[in-house]
Amino acid sequence: MSGVRLLVGTRKGAFILASDGKRERWDISGPHFAGWELYHLKGSPADPNRLYASQSSGWFGQQIQRSNDGGKTWEPVGNKFAYLGVPGTHQWYDGTPHPWEFKRVWHLEPSLTDPDTVYAGVEDAALFRSTDGGQTWLELPELRGVKGHLWQPGAGGLGLHTIVLDPSHPDRIFIAISAAGVFRSDDAGQTWRPMNRGLKSPNELPDPDAEVGHCVHRIAMHSARPSVLFMQKHWDVMRSDDAGESWREVSGNLPTDFGFPIGVHAHQPDTIYVVPIKSDSEHYPPDGKLRVYRSRTGGNEWEALTHGLPQRDCYVNVLRDAMAVDSLDSCGLYFGTTGGQVYGSADAGDRWAPIVRDLPAVLSVEVQTLP
Amino acid sequence: MIRVVLPAHLRTLAGVEGEVKLPVEGPVTQRAVLDALEARYPMLRGTIRDHLTHRRRPFVRFFACKQDLSHEPPDAPLPDAVATAAEPFLIVGAMAGG
Numbered sequence: 001m002s003g004v005r006l007l008v009g010t011r012k013g014a015f016i017l018a019s020d021g022k023r024e025r026w027d028i029s030g031p032h033f034a035g036w037e038l039y040h041l042k043g044s045p046a047d048p049n050r051l052y053a054s055q056s057s058g059w060f061g062q063q064i065q066r067s068n069d070g071g072k073t074w075e076p077v078g079n080k081f082a083y084l085g086v087p088g089t090h091q092w093y094d095g096t097p098h099p100w101e102f103k104r105v106w107h108l109e110p111s112l113t114d115p116d117t118v119y120a121g122v123e124d125a126a127l128f129r130s131t132d133g134g135q136t137w138l139e140l141p142e143l144r145g146v147k148g149h150l151w152q153p154g155a156g157g158l159g160l161h162t163i164v165l166d167p168s169h170p171d172r173i174f175i176a177i178s179a180a181g182v183f184r185s186d187d188a189g190q191t192w193r194p195m196n197r198g199l200k201s202p203n204e205l206p207d208p209d210a211e212v213g214h215c216v217h218r219i220a221m222h223s224a225r226p227s228v229l230f231m232q233k234h235w236d237v238m239r240s241d242d243a244g245e246s247w248r249e250v251s252g253n254l255p256t257d258f259g260f261p262i263g264v265h266a267h268q269p270d271t272i273y274v275v276p277i278k279s280d281s282e283h284y285p286p287d288g289k290l291r292v293y294r295s296r297t298g299g300n301e302w303e304a305l306t307h308g309l310p311q312r313d314c315y316v317n318v319l320r321d322a323m324a325v326d327s328l329d330s331c332g333l334y335f336g337t338t339g340g341q342v343y344g345s346a347d348a349g350d351r352w353a354p355i356v357r358d359l360p361a362v363l364s365v366e367v368q369t370l371p
Numbered sequence: 372m373i374r375v376v377l378p379a380h381l382r383t384l385a386g387v388e389g390e391v392k393l394p395v396e397g398p399v400t401q402r403a404v405l406d407a408l409e410a411r412y413p414m415l416r417g418t419i420r421d422h423l424t425h426r427r428r429p430f431v432r433f434f435a436c437k438q439d440l441s442h443e444p445p446d447a448p449l450p451d452a453v454a455t456a457a458e459p460f461l462i463v464g465a466m467a468g469g
Contacts, residue, residue, distance in 0.1 A: 060418040
């Protein structure tokens with residue numbers, strides 16, 4: 001029987017939550033890498049037993065872990081992330097030049113076709129690629145040449161947090177950086193262009209329409225319609241119908257258009273999900289009500305999904321990598337909170353239930369749909 | 372042989388229990404000990420000192436013989452008691468937090 005496996009990264013380790021296709025009963029294993037921060041774990045679409053994990057610590061730095069058996073056992077692989085050439089500077093919070101310094105891997109994105117190829121988005125923002133299963137990493141340095149000297153960290157750091165691979169154009173890669181924006185390569189990372197036309201940041205940038213500098217929180221794509229992208233920006237939910245060439249706002253009737261994650265239904269390319277958060281200084285749901293919002297029209301018209309979610313006194317956050325969508329016939333949706341809860345819905349968000357309530361703060365949630 | 376005590380997280384990462392015993396050729400210095408340690412356990416590269424600069428990570432400390440040797444030059448000789456394995460070389464995660 002088919003099933004799902006959730007890969008949950010937290011402030012103090014990783015957890016793997018597994019269930020059959022009903023998604024009612026869950027086996028929970030972990031903590032893996034107890035005591036370390038797990039910013040992100042993700043499985044290879046080409047080999048679901050091949051997993052990659054970003055493990056880091058303020059004391060001992062960055063590790064990359066790899067599993068070949070679906071997370072039962074792990075082995076450390078390469079952790080040397082060296083910027084190519086003289087890395088130069090980006091802007092610091094006060095506007096002064098600041099040298100590029102590697103801090104951690106925020107996001108790992110395995111290739112759609114090759115289990116040994118994986119991309120890593122890092123802080124300070126850069127993109128690395130490994131073609132030997134994570135043993136060695138090589139930067140794709142042209143990205144930082146796209147006005148990298150003007151990029152400035154958001155409050156959480158200058159992180160490259162989103163990597164989206166286009167299944168219909170094998171050489172096309174989208175990435176997003178806080179706070180620089182969206183960039184696209186059509187030649188497997190050799191050259192890049194900023195893709196931020198239509199984004200507006202009147203409260204964050206002196207030029208609200210700047211080519212770079214926007215605080216993009218997450219972008220999402222449906223694999224069957226890769227020219228359409230959805231974005232949760234610092235403020236504003238946005239949509240592009242031309243592979244990022246231009247964006248328009250689709251926040252519509254959301255109670256607030258601030259938030260972090262955004263997801264797309266596995267079988268309905270115009271059904272999208274966000275978790276509205278009150279504001280950039282109040283990182284919790286409005287009115288203490290944890291609500292996922294769903295649009296069946298690709299934005300603008302949103303409905304609150306509340307069944308099974310706390311509707312009073314809830315002041316958690318849902319981080320950008322902490323929502324995932326499975327591809328079972330009845331699409332499942334999952335998210336984790338900074339309060340340590342992981343919620344799941346087996347019916348596209350209509351009804352929710354906690355899978356686990358008391359983990360460390362959740363940093364990321366990915367789901368694998370297993371045969 | 373040099374005796375090295377790793378912090379718990381690095382013991383787990385390296386897959387070792389208890390002290391590590393390492394042969395070190397030539398003068399026994401921080402650099403020589405760490406070179407030998409990383410040669411035996413490559414997964415520890417980058418966890419104690421930077422990959423490129425080989426500078427000690429900020430929240431890692433080196434203790435031996437009741438002394439803090441963290442700020443000693445990497446090529447300074449370690450105490451005789453470490454060189455003769457009478458005392459271990461301690462690699463410590465610095466106190467952090469409140």
